[in-house]
Amino acid sequence: MKIVVLVKQVPDTGEERILDASTGLVDRDANDPVIDEISERALEAALSVKDRDKSTEVVVLSMGPSDASKAIRKALSMGADSGIHILDDGLLGADATLTAQVLAAALRNADADLVITGNESTDGRGGVVPAMIAEHLNLPLMGSLTTVNIGSASISGQRRNDEGTQDVSADLPAIISVTEGFAEARFPNFKGIMGAKRKPVSTLAAAELGVNIAARTKISSVETRAPRSAGSTIIDEGQAAAQLVDFLTTNRLI
Amino acid sequence: MPNIVVFIELTHTTQIPATAPGLLALAARLGTPIAVSVSQSPLNDEHIAALGAQGAAHIYATHSAQAYSTLNSYTVDALEQAISAHQPAAVLIPASVDGREIAGRLAVRTGGGVLADVIDAHAHDGAITAIHSVFGGHYTVAASVPEALPILTLRAGAIDEIAPAHNPTVEHLELGAHTAGRTAHIDAQSDAPYNTNRPELRGAATVVSGGRGLGSAQNFVLVEQLADALGGAVGASRAAVDAGYIDHTAQVGQTGVSVSPQLYVALGISGAIQHRAGMQTAKTIIAINKDEDAPIFEIADLGIVGDVFSVVPQVIELLKARA
Ligand SMILES: Cc1cc2nc3c(=O)[nH]c(=O)nc-3n(C[C@H](O)[C@H](O)[C@H](O)COP(=O)(O)OP(=O)(O)OC[C@H]3O[C@@H](n4cnc5c(N)ncnc54)[C@H](O)[C@@H]3O)c2cc1C
Numbered sequence: 298m299k300i301v302v303l304v305k306q307v308p309d310t311g312e313e314r315i316l317d318a319s320t321g322l323v324d325r326d327a328n329d330p331v332i333d334e335i336s337e338r339a340l341e342a343a344l345s346v347k348d349r350d351k352s353t354e355v356v357v358l359s360m361g362p363s364d365a366s367k368a369i370r371k372a373l374s375m376g377a378d379s380g381i382h383i384l385d386d387g388l389l390g391a392d393a394t395l396t397a398q399v400l401a402a403a404l405r406n407a408d409a410d411l412v413i414t415g416n417e418s419t420d421g422r423g424g425v426v427p428a429m430i431a432e433h434l435n436l437p438l439m440g441s442l443t444t445v446n447i448g449s450a451s452i453s454g455q456r457r458n459d460e461g462t463q464d465v466s467a468d469l470p471a472i473i474s475v476t477e478g479f480a481e482a483r484f485p486n487f488k489g490i491m492g493a494k495r496k497p498v499s500t501l502a503a504a505e506l507g508v509n510i511a512a513r514t515k516i517s518s519v520e521t522r523a524p525r526s527a528g529s530t531i532i533d534e535g536q537a538a539a540q541l542v543d544f545l546t547t548n549r550l551i
Numbered sequence: 552m553p554n555i556v557v558f559i560e561l562t563h564t565t566q567i568p569a570t571a572p573g574l575l576a577l578a579a580r581l582g583t584p585i586a587v588s589v590s591q592s593p594l595n596d597e598h599i600a601a602l603g604a605q606g607a608a609h610i611y612a613t614h615s616a617q618a619y620s621t622l623n624s625y626t627v628d629a630l631e632q633a634i635s636a637h638q639p640a641a642v643l644i645p646a647s648v649d650g651r652e653i654a655g656r657l658a659v660r661t662g663g664g665v666l667a668d669v670i671d672a673h674a675h676d677g678a679i680t681a682i683h684s685v686f687g688g689h690y691t692v693a694a695s696v697p698e699a700l701p702i703l704t705l706r707a708g709a710i711d712e713i714a715p716a717h718n719p720t721v722e723h724l725e726l727g728a729h730t731a732g733r734t735a736h737i738d739a740q741s742d743a744p745y746n747t748n749r750p751e752l753r754g755a756a757t758v759v760s761g762g763r764g765l766g767s768a769q770n771f772v773l774v775e776q777l778a779d780a781l782g783g784a785v786g787a788s789r790a791a792v793d794a795g796y797i798d799h800t801a802q803v804g805q806t807g808v809s810v811s812p813q814l815y816v817a818l819g820i821s822g823a824i825q826h827r828a829g830m831q832t833a834k835t836i837i838a839i840n841k842d843e844d845a846p847i848f849e850i851a852d853l854g855i856v857g858d859v860f861s862v863v864p865q866v867i868e869l870l871k872a873r874a
């Protein structure tokens with residue numbers, strides 16, 4: 298089985314993230330670029346299939362600036378077999394529509410049985426790219442899964458929507474997106490890090506995929522909110538509960 | 552006034568969802584709200600009257616016995632047909648788990664552009680501008696889709712308005728076999744056992760959240776008791792969810808729900824940046840934590856350095872005594 302995992306590099310959420318007010322784009326120099334945790338969990342789901350069946354081929358696909366190659370190398374050191382990096386200056390600030398067009402075009406040539414993605418990225422929070430790719434490629438999408446069973450011809454799993462829980466299934470080829478209910482990713486070990494250097498990564502530009510670069514969304518303004526400041530802090534010596542209730546009363550919160 | 556197509560995400564038992572009034576209110580501000588619904592049997596007069604009361608001027612009511620056999624494919628068909636019949640200036644869809652998938656597929660199918668996780672929108676000379684709250688509310692970004700159909704996913708609880716009521720006109724349509732070739736199948740559906748006596752987390756005026764500091768699922772009841780005493784919703788940190796104290800749907804933060812209540816009370820939560828990303832736009836924040844260096848105190852209007860197991864029961868007693 299061939300599994301392609303869509304891995305996105307994002308600014309680390311552990312630090313303050315900055316938007317450039319004039320362009321509306323993420324300031325990529327302000328934070329360490331890391332693999333989005335949810336795409337690491339997607340990769341882990343693929344690697345666990347490979348753990349059980351060594352004939353499984355795991356390919357990571359990432360669209361991003363030149364340092365996204367580090368994200369791909371890390372994925373290879375964790376156990377993926379090869380990488381595809383879509384690198385094109387024209388894709389800077391690509392919206393979901395364009396991102397999905399590009400990723401779908403790359404997947405068209407990849408001949409995957411299964412595509413695994415995160416349910417939403419921490420920088421965009423759009424959660425629409427997997428569905429857009431599914432529509433482009435006429436693939437069934439099982440989105441926002443909490444569990445999955447991957448068979449050789451079909452997959453099944455549970456998903457959570459706003460109404461409750463669903464048991465869902467689809468025939469392969471298909472695309473799935475995973476949630477935080479999935480296991481955290483493994484760490485690369487020494488052997489993996491050494492081995493990753495020899496694994497193949499192909500780099501492609503948008504034109505090589507036949508995609509005409511045109512975003513549909515346009516950012517017109519960016520406003521910054523003043524940071525919040527601390528109010529008063531009190532130490533409980535038996536009086537704090539009463540002070541809390543007074544605070545609620547004074548501020549008309551009860 | 553341009554038409555605005557609004558997707559009403561009925562439950563599989565044909566209940567009108569809590570997201571409907573906000574979507575219809577926003578649509579009424581942008582144009583004429585055309586509500587689109589998908590159900591297994593035709594909508595009845597009660598549903599139609601209820602949607603009219605919430606602001607639907609016209610209802611495009613589609614049905615199919617198969618509507619809930621596949622994942623979202625009938626809904627995408629229904630919206631595609633409604634768009635071609637009513638030529639809207641924008642489409643509004645809840646930013647729910649299914650809503651985002653529907654919006655993504657619909658955008659590809661109609662050549663539209665998605666404006667995702669929107670908290671508000673405005674119309675100027677027929678052009679729609681969407682407002683996003685980015686990076687935990689640090690930035691407010693305005694964006695549009697100048698050359699194509701804007702498809703907005705609206706964050707639940709973001710719009711707290713009520714549209715003027717209508718006596719809606721209705722079109723009933725039976726959907727044919729879905730046009731998406733390959734889809735996923737729904738084999739079983741079970742409802743979330745949610746507590747109807749408590750307000751929904753998204754859009755609640757008061758939220759009381761608990762973290763790892765609660766120590767166990769049994770102790771987490773303390774969070775629920777304070778929430779009930781304040782008439783608020785219950786939230787949690789990711790650590791509390793991971794530890795199994797409470798269901799994932801209660802998670803507040805970067806990868807959970809974003810809330811902007813009047814009052815947010817954080818109990819035994821350290822205030823990691825990813826948690827703050829989901830609550831720092833609250834009007835007033837109160838935090839109780841044993842550790843005086845906990846980062847949550849940096850953003851709290853009232854910080855109490857203390858033990859939740861001693862302070863919170865006293866607060867509940869005082870609130871009861873007041874009532
Ligand atoms: C990609 C990514 C996404 C994330 N998304 C989210 C998210 O959406 N939401 C989220 O919350 N986190 C998220 N996190 C996790 C986040 O980084 C923190 O790990 C998490 O918020 C910590 O939860 P906590 O404050 O409950 O636990 P801890 O950090 O362990 O804090 C527990 C606190 O309880 C206090 N305490 C202990 N006992 C008591 C007592 N008896 N009385 C009073 N205080 C007490 C302690 O002093 C401590 O400050 C994310 C992380 C990543 C990497």
Ligand SMILES: Nc1ncnc2c1ncn2[C@@H]1O[C@H](COP(=O)(O)O)[C@@H](O)[C@H]1O
Binds near residue numbers: 426427
């Ligand atoms: N530039 C990208 N490169 C690779 N995968 C991506 C990219 N953008 C989005 N994805 C995938 O789509 C998922 C959902 O992203 P989004 O729709 O942007 O919230 C992510 O978790 C990734 O798996």
